[in-house]
Amino acid sequence: MKVVAFARTQQGTGASRRLRNAGQTPGIVYGGADAPQLIALDGNALFHALKKEAFHGSILDLEIDGKTQQVLLRDFQMHAYKQLVLHADFQRVDASKKIHTKVALHFVNAETSPAVKLGGAIVSHVLNELDVECLPAQLPEFITVDLGNLEAGGSVHVNDLTLPAGVTALTHGQNLTIATASVPAGQAAAEAAAAEEKK
Incomplete structure (x- = not known):
């Protein structure tokens, strides 16, 4: 640009x-x-x-x-x-020197994940951007977070991401949570009651 x-x-x-x-x-x-x-x-x-x-x-x-x-x-x-x-x-920026910046996260496939389709879970985005380091030419416009395999009660962490070549996540040794899938309390209680009735 x-x-x-x-x-x-x-x-x-x-x-x-x-x-x-x-x-x-x-x-x-x-x-x-x-x-x-x-x-x-x-x-x-x-x-x-x-x-x-x-x-x-x-x-x-x-x-x-x-x-x-x-x-x-x-x-x-x-x-x-x-x-x-x-x-x-x-x-x-110097083309030969690595830069430290934030890159936006784009979330895909939430609606087709087991968490949403089968578990009725709500997916929450914990992070919307990620600190990265890379050479200027390798800077991605955004990083895709695939939620397609997310299970109810599960979460996606930085270590689960596929980062573009040459891009390193700066998380200071922490495997930060990016997104979680939680089942609403009311729904969980209703499902438990339904399970009890079947017994």
């Missing part, structure tokens, strides 16, 4: 306010061998780009005054109630 920005020289609250009044969003690019650089982006384009999941988890081509560099979106601040992005931070 490509993002177009312009270098800016003025900083401070007043300068930022003037930028926003002109429909632009102040930002900064940092990291790598170069010094941090103040930038301005089209506020409306940035607002709509932030709605796309890929914008948050992909390497972006940031063009500043005609020169392109690869960056990751690291942070952004939204206005409390207006459709307005107040600030955006981008980090430069």
